[in-house]
Amino acid sequence: MTSPTSTAPAWLSLPTPPTAELHLHIEGTIEADLLVAAAKRNGVELPSYDPAVLTERYEHFADLQAFLDVHYANLAVLRTEQDFYELASGYLTRAAAAGVRRVEAFFDPQTHVNHGVPLGEVIGGLSAAFSKAEETHGISAVLLLSFLRDLGAQAAEEIFRAAMPYREHFVGVALDSTEVGYPPSLFEKVYGMAASEGLHRVAHAGEEGGPDYVVEALDLLGVERVDHGNRALEDDDLVRRLAEDGTPLTVCPLSNVYLKGVPSMAEHPLPRMLEAGLTVTINSDDPAYFGGYVDANYAAVAAQFELSRDGLAQLAANSFEATFSTPEQRTQWLGEVEVWRVAAS
Numbered sequence: 001m002t003s004p005t006s007t008a009p010a011w012l013s014l015p016t017p018p019t020a021e022l023h024l025h026i027e028g029t030i031e032a033d034l035l036v037a038a039a040k041r042n043g044v045e046l047p048s049y050d051p052a053v054l055t056e057r058y059e060h061f062a063d064l065q066a067f068l069d070v071h072y073a074n075l076a077v078l079r080t081e082q083d084f085y086e087l088a089s090g091y092l093t094r095a096a097a098a099g100v101r102r103v104e105a106f107f108d109p110q111t112h113v114n115h116g117v118p119l120g121e122v123i124g125g126l127s128a129a130f131s132k133a134e135e136t137h138g139i140s141a142v143l144l145l146s147f148l149r150d151l152g153a154q155a156a157e158e159i160f161r162a163a164m165p166y167r168e169h170f171v172g173v174a175l176d177s178t179e180v181g182y183p184p185s186l187f188e189k190v191y192g193m194a195a196s197e198g199l200h201r202v203a204h205a206g207e208e209g210g211p212d213y214v215v216e217a218l219d220l221l222g223v224e225r226v227d228h229g230n231r232a233l234e235d236d237d238l239v240r241r242l243a244e245d246g247t248p249l250t251v252c253p254l255s256n257v258y259l260k261g262v263p264s265m266a267e268h269p270l271p272r273m274l275e276a277g278l279t280v281t282i283n284s285d286d287p288a289y290f291g292g293y294v295d296a297n298y299a300a301v302a303a304q305f306e307l308s309r310d311g312l313a314q315l316a317a318n319s320f321e322a323t324f325s326t327p328e329q330r331t332q333w334l335g336e337v338e339v340w341r342v343a344a345s
């Protein structure tokens with residue numbers, strides 16, 4: 001994997017710009033130490049209890065599905081409200097060190113409910129950590145309830161109804177898991193239900209699915225951001241539309257390399273996205289699996305594409321502009337980016 005080298009410009013040694021993280025699966029932050037500890041205390045079998053053996057597998061995913069198979073198997077270790085609290089607290093501690101000021105994180109309730117964990121324990125643990133993130137870590141943190149597309153539309157509607165008693169604990173809905181074969185059109189009804197509840201809407205599209213998946217997410221689900229969106233580049237009209245509308249893409253560079261969406265960081269479409277005038281944001285997706293947190297993603301693209309400090313500050317500003325936050329919060333964070341940009345010169 002690409003990492004900053006000794007030939008990197010001096011300003012790269014400065015911390016990552018203050019940033020928002022808008023494409024982060026909270027379950028994808030499960031580091032091997034929590035994985036092993038939770039497995040032991042909950043009596044869940046793992047293929048190994050050696051963190052080095054467990055994480056060695058993460059270097060060799062053939063594609064998205066190969067990752068998801070390992071990821072979902074690992075998540076069987078999470079059983080109690082305390083497990084979810086520790087998961088979220090661990091992430092927030094690492095995110096604060098990586099420069100994150102705002103996180104809008106996905107959680108996949110269906111995974112846990114299907115493991116027999118009550119929904120209230122999942123949401124209780126995550127939201128307990130998130131609601132004190134500002135005080136503890138200086139991070140504004142909110143949740144997006146994500147539907148597993150491969151479980152289908154009916155299951156999505158069921159979990160959505162079940163989550164309504166916890167409505168105040170999440171600000172939007174999302175769509176993730178196996179993409180190809182599960183187009184956004186299947187989820188039009190549940191996204192309509194979410195819109196009626198005043199929830200924000202985002203969806204993974206164009207990670208492995210074609211540009212038609214991105215068009216459907218925009219037209220049928222009414223998404224305000226596209227998660228990944230890489231394959232939108234195959235459709236010039238779509239690229240023009242995304243650029244004109246300023247629709248943010250939550251791009252995950254290291255994830256794309258680890259899951260073979262791109263053959264190498266050198267071939268990542270980020271420069272083409274920027275040239276096309278797309279509103280790109282940088283994110284970590286599942287950082288426990290893909291070589292690092294959001295700072296590692298900034299560092300990887302900065303080193304690979306020799307981004308200027310202004311370029312990095314623009315990516316950070318895009319991330320804050322793309323948040324579901326208040327104008328006052330955005331003004332505050334954009335000011336912090338400007339301070340970073342000037343200090344980095």
Ligand SMILES: Nc1ncnc2[nH]cnc12
Pocket residue numbers: 025028064176177178204207255285286
């Ligand atoms: N990159 C990704 N794409 C789709 N679903 C996911 N779930 C966790 N990470 C994912």
Ligand SMILES: [Zn+2]
Pocket residue numbers: 023025176204227285
């Ligand atoms: Zn993702």
